[in-house]
Amino acid sequence: MRKNCSSLILALTFFLLLQTSGCWEGREINERAFVFAVAFDLPETENGAKPEEFTMSVQIPDPSRMAGTQEQGGGTGSGKPFIILGTTTDTVLKGLLQLQREMDRMLFLGHTRLILISEEVAREHGVDQILDYFKRNFQIQRIARIAVVEGKAREILEQMPPIGQEPTTFILNLLSGAGGNSLVYISDLGKYMVQQSTAGLDPVLPRIRKSEDSILTGGAAVLRRGSFAGWLTPLETRGFNILINEFRGSSYQVECPFHPGRTITVEVVQTGAHHRLVRKGEELGLEIHVRGVFETAEFTGDHGPEERLSTELTERVTARILHETRSALAKAQQLKADILGIGKKISADDNKVWREMDWEKEFPRFPVEIKVTMEWAQTVRRLAK
């Protein structure tokens, strides 16, 4: 009994000893500058920047002003609850060293949750090159969000959110598909790393841009060989989300079958895409069968849901889904980027064929057939107008 007790004490002591390891090289919280977000842009050409250089901006929260932000109702006061530092550099680490010279606190990237890369940098330098440091640094979380910015990435960091919260969280929520409209492609550093290193799959990152006084999401950046290849529009992104089974619901407007000019808004609540390789003669192709369920949500005509609507309404919703998914596929083939992971599927299902393929050349003309079957769920609260 005594020995059991001493064994337990020894084990517990060892375990507790491990928990106290944080005391080594302990740094007070007010000695750290937490970098919440990082943005990359191309430098202004008149500054004499070298071709391999880019500008790096970091957003650091200012706790003393953050407290005031809520009181002032969304940061409408004079000072912003964060500071932004920027530098021109050719590597991320060199940039951080330069920024460190301006800060009396140690820059800490363990809480970095947002990495914004401008379209120009993604095209000129490549996303993969920019992210190299973030992929290797153990401090950086795999759940850090990445987005490609249409325009200047730094401007997004400078923008205050319309309602009271700190800006990084606001952007993170936008990029997390908080609205549930499926117009945003949801990704993070970990997902990007997996996509980038998988043969037969090209990565996609969410798009973000600044309008006059707000931040807009929707759409996605398609990457090929680690660099920016082109944009998916928000509707193409929604179609893309359906094809890769990451659709989280969205509403669609279709014309009322019986009253031209009137619209019926439906909520597509659930979809599932089944991918199957098919061989027609000598030719290998892919068949994608999308099945989904929708509900009617809003009518602008003089009637509500009626049974006679069923067939034609279903056909119209099916046609919309088919159009969006085909558009997404067409854009991917046009950009020569296999964002659907068709190559990955061929590699898994028919590896012998895959090894004989030059996928980069074959993907743009690879036959893909999309079928859509939609079903009206008919959960109706009100029948009449």
Add this chain to the structure above:
Amino acid sequence: MKKETLFLTSRQIILLIMGLSISGGTLILPGRCARILGAAGWLLVPAVGLLFLFGAWITARLGLLFPGETLIEFSRRLVGRPLGVLVSLVFISFFFLILPVEIRILQEVVNISLLPRAPSWFVTGAFLLVLSYTASVDFDTLTQVNEVLIEICIAVALLVALLGWRFFDPVNVRPVFSGDGRELTAYWEEAGMVLAFTGYPLVLLVYPFTRRPREVSRATVWALVAIVLMNTFFVLTVLGVFGHGETAGQAWPGLELAKAVNIEVVILERLDLILVISWLSAIFTTCFLAYFFVAFGLARLLGLRRRAYLPWALAPLVYYLSTALNNYFVWNRWLAYLSILAVLTGLVLPLFLLAVALLQRWLASPAHAEEEKE
């Protein structure tokens, strides 16, 4: 270790083998499998495991022939004193050489996850002090500490792996047979993976201290089955979550899995740190068991009455060797060399000794004596 005070149960033997086998190397195992076999890397674990399952069985059968003795004693009787000492030294060396590399892995895991700039004199030195103390205490205390720590560690690893299944994509673990050729040198770089299966030779040192020697064979085989199943599940999960390309590119896929399954806003937001902390216990169990058996084996070999000071005496050498392994590539090469010793102690020598023992028994049997007379 006194026979009258210690009787190991089957469960304790299983946990001892697991405690020695589950180590820092488990965190890099998925990467090794992916680099060797690509998407089908998860199949490598049961394939290699099957080979060592056979090794575990013959090791247990060998021990059963001499239930009252350890390898140190019966090897001398079987193959003569010089060869017997050599065999014993090979086993002791195997356990000893695990120590520097495991301590080096611990230093690296601590540096990359917990204390980025903590120097080796502090991490390695402090760990070695605890190890030396632990390896010099009673074996039954050690067994019970192992039971507690290894179970915590397995529970955390299973939690991480199970949470990982939210991101599991079956396409990532196919094709099963891709036929992608690899150069022989690439296999050699990953040879250290066999150490994930070779904790079982310790049974040759604990037979006299088991409650029912006949149950040891079964316990040894069950321990290996459990290790193979757990490693297969772990590797399959990592490959299914990351795909073989990403897994092969990572140095510590096990830690990356814990980072990937972090749950935002919940208390488990930094699951990777929980895994790291519990995995330090796995490295601790591997090290203190290996260290204990080094001291125990040497004491028996040299006929020393007390073995408690041996771990303290060996500590400077362990420290020197662990600091000599100054980077990932060096200690990985060390693991590859160590895998030769693992194959020797886990397969070749037990098979050889079992063959000699069976031959001697057959030669000494009455039936054979009659044949000789005729």
